[in-house]
Amino acid sequence: MEIMKFDAQKxxxxxxxxxxxxFGALVIEEKGIVVDEKCRMCGLCVRQCPxxxxxFEQKANSFDKSKWKDFLIFVEQERGDIHxxxxxxxxxxxxxxxxxxxxVNCVIVGGxxxxxxxxxxxxxxxxxxxxxxxEGFEGFRADCYTDAVADCIAITKPSSVLIGATALGRSxxxxxxxxxxxxxxxxxxxxxxxxxxDMVQIRPAFGGNIMAQIAITRSRPQFATVRYxxxxxxxxxxxxxxxxxxxxxxxxxxxxxxxxxxxxVIDKSxxxxxxxxxxxxxxxxxxxxxxxxxxxxxxxxxxxxxxxxPMVENGYGDTAHQIGLSGRTVRPKLIIxxxxxxxxxxxxxxxxxxxxxxxxxxxxxxxxxxAHYCIVDDLYQVVPQLTELVRKQKEE
Amino acid sequence: MKIxxxxxxxxxxxxxxxxxxxxxMKRLSGETRTNPYDLFALEAAxxxxxxxxxxxxxxxxxxxxxxxxxxxxxxxxxxxxVILSDRKFAGADVLATSYALSQxxxxxxxxxxxxxxxxxxxxxxxxxxxxxxxxxxxxxxxxVAEIVDADEHAISVRQDLVSVSQVxxxxxxxxxxxxxxxxxxxxxxxxxxxxxxxxxxxxIGFDDMPDHDLTRYGLIGSPTSVERMFAPPExxxxxxxxxxxxxxxxxxxxxxxxxxxx
Ligand SMILES: Cc1cc2nc3c(=O)[nH]c(=O)nc-3n(C[C@H](O)[C@H](O)[C@H](O)COP(=O)(O)OP(=O)(O)OC[C@H]3O[C@@H](n4cnc5c(N)ncnc54)[C@H](O)[C@@H]3O)c2cc1C
Ligand SMILES: Nc1ncnc2c1ncn2[C@@H]1O[C@H](COP(=O)(O)O)[C@@H](O)[C@H]1O
Numbered sequence: 001m002e003i004m005k006f007d008a009q010k011x012x013x014x015x016x017x018x019x020x021x022x023f024g025a026l027v028i029e030e031k032g033i034v035v036d037e038k039c040r041m042c043g044l045c046v047r048q049c050p051x052x053x054x055x056f057e058q059k060a061n062s063f064d065k066s067k068w069k070d071f072l073i074f075v076e077q078e079r080g081d082i083h084x085x086x087x088x089x090x091x092x093x094x095x096x097x098x099x100x101x102x103x104v105n106c107v108i109v110g111g112x113x114x115x116x117x118x119x120x121x122x123x124x125x126x127x128x129x130x131x132x133x134x135e136g137f138e139g140f141r142a143d144c145y146t147d148a149v150a151d152c153i154a155i156t157k158p159s160s161v162l163i164g165a166t167a168l169g170r171s172x173x174x175x176x177x178x179x180x181x182x183x184x185x186x187x188x189x190x191x192x193x194x195x196x197x198d199m200v201q202i203r204p205a206f207g208g209n210i211m212a213q214i215a216i217t218r219s220r221p222q223f224a225t226v227r228y229x230x231x232x233x234x235x236x237x238x239x240x241x242x243x244x245x246x247x248x249x250x251x252x253x254x255x256x257x258x259x260x261x262x263x264x265v266i267d268k269s270x271x272x273x274x275x276x277x278x279x280x281x282x283x284x285x286x287x288x289x290x291x292x293x294x295x296x297x298x299x300x301x302x303x304x305x306x307x308x309x310p311m312v313e314n315g316y317g318d319t320a321h322q323i324g325l326s327g328r329t330v331r332p333k334l335i336i337x338x339x340x341x342x343x344x345x346x347x348x349x350x351x352x353x354x355x356x357x358x359x360x361x362x363x364x365x366x367x368x369x370x371a372h373y374c375i376v377d378d379l380y381q382v383v384p385q386l387t388e389l390v391r392k393q394k395e396e
Numbered sequence: 397m398k399i400x401x402x403x404x405x406x407x408x409x410x411x412x413x414x415x416x417x418x419x420x421m422k423r424l425s426g427e428t429r430t431n432p433y434d435l436f437a438l439e440a441a442x443x444x445x446x447x448x449x450x451x452x453x454x455x456x457x458x459x460x461x462x463x464x465x466x467x468x469x470x471x472x473x474x475x476x477x478v479i480l481s482d483r484k485f486a487g488a489d490v491l492a493t494s495y496a497l498s499q500x501x502x503x504x505x506x507x508x509x510x511x512x513x514x515x516x517x518x519x520x521x522x523x524x525x526x527x528x529x530x531x532x533x534x535x536x537x538x539x540v541a542e543i544v545d546a547d548e549h550a551i552s553v554r555q556d557l558v559s560v561s562q563v564x565x566x567x568x569x570x571x572x573x574x575x576x577x578x579x580x581x582x583x584x585x586x587x588x589x590x591x592x593x594x595x596x597x598x599x600i601g602f603d604d605m606p607d608h609d610l611t612r613y614g615l616i617g618s619p620t621s622v623e624r625m626f627a628p629p630e631x632x633x634x635x636x637x638x639x640x641x642x643x644x645x646x647x648x649x650x651x652x653x654x655x656x657x658x
Contacts, residue, residue: 142526166558174521174530175526178527183491211625256535264560333657371634374635
């Protein structure tokens with residue numbers, strides 16, 4: 001916990017800090033310079049002040065960080081299986097744990113079958129997996145899940161708790177960090193750890209226009225939620241040595257004010273706007289059979305097939321699957337266009353995509369002006385090969 | 397039925413310029429707007445009030461200039477507006493912000509239902525809502541996609557978690573955060589604008605708070621600190637893949653695996 005201090009004797013009221021503050025958080029008043037609500041502790045003023053009159057001051061605090069050790073990972077379950085983000089958290093935690101000689105423990109909460117899932121984590125190097133299995137944990141209820149994980153935290157006193165930044169994780173994490181009166185960094189994309197066990201937490205801010213490095217230096221545990229699909233998955237270990245710990249569940253732990261009335265599996269057929277991976281068939285894809293070839297690639301990737309307008313006009317798809325001015329605007333993580341020329345009416349509605357791959361045999365096609373990865377080649381050669389590689393990886 | 401809606405004024409643009417030489421951040425424009433996600437929260441509250449009766453109070457923690465946002469909320473139909481404003485609240489992170497808001501709710505006499513937006517466009521954490529619920533010791537449901545039912549005792553909401561859609565019933569007092577697009581925010585009404593011109597916007601400071609422990613507010617009460625800000629890494633340059641079709645497919649596969657898309 002830091003506070004910003006102004007040394008009135010040194011301050012010449014030159015106003016440089018007021019002018020440089022990106023948030024407009026500093027104002028000159030009669031008694032000197034004051035900080036207001038807009039301050040984000042970016043520290044720009046500290047560096048800019050010619051008189052060195054501004055400094056961060058640590059608030060004296062008797063918190064003993066050395067009493068809090070190891071990583072604890074919250075393992076989310078999704079439809080009876082482990083949500084894959086858990087393996088990524090495990091991989092990331094193991095990398096950091098090595099640097100400071102920590103262990104990596106997991107906590108998993110849920111209904112029947114939870115202990116079976118817990119066992120899967122041992123192969124990926126989890127040291128201890130704390131299991132809270134009870135029919136009362138069937139379905140997510142923020143209050144009793146918080147109680148279960150808080151119980152585990154109280155027992156294990158972890159230095160850091162990592163939680164996937166999913167809908168469930170983002171609901172659970174703030175309750176836990178608040179209960180322990182400590183800090184939480186949401187939606188991290190990079191993590192590291194210092195020798196003093198403080199995590200270096202980096203997250204995008206202001207809609208991804210800037211990155212912020214955040215620290216929790218004076219309290220424990222440090223909570224972080226981490227985005228799905230940004231960290232490396234844990235590798236399997238040769239000789240798993242971890243163990244399962246079944247935890248006691250007192251009756252009041254599963255008592256919730258929240259009553260689940262119904263729960264149903266969501267139909268996976270998402271709109272193409274919500275899809276992470278899209279394969280687009282353009283007019284270079286000549287007939288029904290070839291469209292099926294592109295569909296196979298989309299299926300192997302776990303994404304959806306979309307079309308350019310002429311393809312929809314020719315009856316290969318419906319307008320809900322058309323990208324472009326007269327169709328939908330998309331910004332998936334990955335888009336692979338096959339035989340698409342790249343007319344502006346098409347590209348203007350997909351250039352927000354994170355990774356654009358274009359396959360077209362015409363090197364002058366406009367699509368190559370917007371693609372990150374350009375494949376000037378026959379799509380009939382490239383697409384089946386790629387499908388094959390992706391399938392093989394899945395089988396492994 | 398007393399509904400409190402938490403709303404925040406945020407910078408109008410999210411574009412931040414970085415000085416290419418020093419790497420320092422340039423000033424954000426001073427223009428502000430209402431956090432767009434909070435308009436869905438306000439709309440949800442207003443349409444609920446039409447059903448169950450009661451009042452809608454808008455609450456914010458921020459500078460006194462937030463009055464502008466509160467006036468807009470009045471023109472949409474809010475009954476009352478309260479700003480928590482004090483230098484001592486400055487520099488608050490999630491823990492301190494949610495604590496101040498939960499204290500503010502006590503000052504205005506509590507609430508049956510608290511509604512927050514999904515997230516803010518500046519803080520962008522989606523944490524403040526659930527954190528308020530924890531401070532107050534009440535249940536919450538986050539990212540609500542639909543209010544299925546509500547009466548004077550409880551509210552039933554639908555949430556879409558990863559792959560299940562769940563309908564839960566929460567007794568009051570409770571808190572929900574609402575997903576965007578769960579409703580269409582109404583337009584401001586000219587009649588209401590005229591009718592509420594004289595309606596005051598209350599400002600509450602540190603001295604009004606039930607808890608006077610300074611270490612729980614503002615910068616001092618914030619366990620997280622920003623160590624530095626920097627420009628995101630450049631978007632990669634264009635890459636042309638080489639070789640025959642098989643090699644290109646292979647190389648693309650490697651790239652996608654490295655980027656963890658696969
Ligand atoms: C008002 C207006 C609105 C429009 N709205 C939309 C819209 O919403 N969406 C939309 O998509 N279009 C829209 N269009 C149409 C748009 O201008 C283009 O005509 C269209 O996008 C072209 O589609 P295409 O790329 O599939 O076909 P083409 O332009 O015919 O391109 C086919 C490409 O495939 C390549 N190719 C051929 N064979 C192979 C092979 N074996 N291997 C690899 N590559 C191969 C060719 O080199 C060529 O570049 C709109 C147009 C107007 C005027
Ligand atoms: N300073 C604030 N004043 C009032 N409400 C806030 C404030 N900060 C956050 N909120 C509420 O909490 C929600 C989530 O914010 P955040 O955690 O910043 O993404 C917002 O949509 C608001 O409803």
